[in-house]
Amino acid sequence: NAGVMQNPRHLVRRRGQEARLRCSPMKGHSHVYWYRQLPEEGLKFMVYLQKENIIDESGMPKERFSAEFPKEGPSILRIQQVVRGDSAAYFCASRHQQRQETQYFGPGTRLLVL
C-alpha cells in the first residue's frame, strides 16, 4: 500500500515564476492537508481539503497561493509569482474519512526560489 506521494521532490524556480506542487494521498484517503516548513522550524499548517472542497484555508497566504483537490487526480498547491521567501519544504498529509485523528505525511517538495 503506497504512502503519500509528492512530486516533484525538488523544484527550482526564479522569482516571478509559478510553482506547482502535487500530492497523491494514500489509497482510500479523501482528506488532504498542506504544511510548510521553513529551515530550523516546525511545520505550519496551510490548507485542508476534501475532494472538490476547501475545508480550511486559514493558514494560506491571501495572495499568490491556491490549492485544489479535484475529483480525479492529485491535490495541487500552486504558488504564483514566487519570491525568495517562498523557499521552503512543503509537505502534504492525508487521512482516512473515519480515522480523523491520524495524518500521514509525504516526503515533501523542497522549493528553492533563486
Place this chain on the structure above:
Amino acid sequence: LAKTTQPISMDSYEGQEVNITCSHNNIATNDYITWYQQFPSQGPRFIIQGYKTKVTNEVASLFIPADRKSSTLSLPRVSLSDTAVYYCLVGDQAGTALIFGKGTTLSVSS
C-alpha cells in the same frame, strides 16, 4: 488545540532507553496525543498515538497518566538511526490541522 511543551534537545548513547516528556496542561476531553518523528529532508513519520494509560507498538511506548496533562514517549534501546526530531501533538477527532511546535531534537551517539 492544546499547546504542548517539550525539551528542545536530548542526548543519548546507543542501547539506552530514551524518555521524552511532553506537557499539555490544557488538553481537552476529546484530544488524542500523537508523536511524530522527522529525519532531515523527510516528512514527519507517525510513531504512536494514545488517549490514556499506556500504548505500545513495535517502535515505542507511550505513557499517559490519569490526568492526561503530560505524556512520555519511550524509545527502548536507541540506535544511531533514532537521531531525529520528535514532535508531540494533541488534537481531537475533528480532523483539524495539526499544530507543530519546535519538537525535541534527539541526538544518539556511539
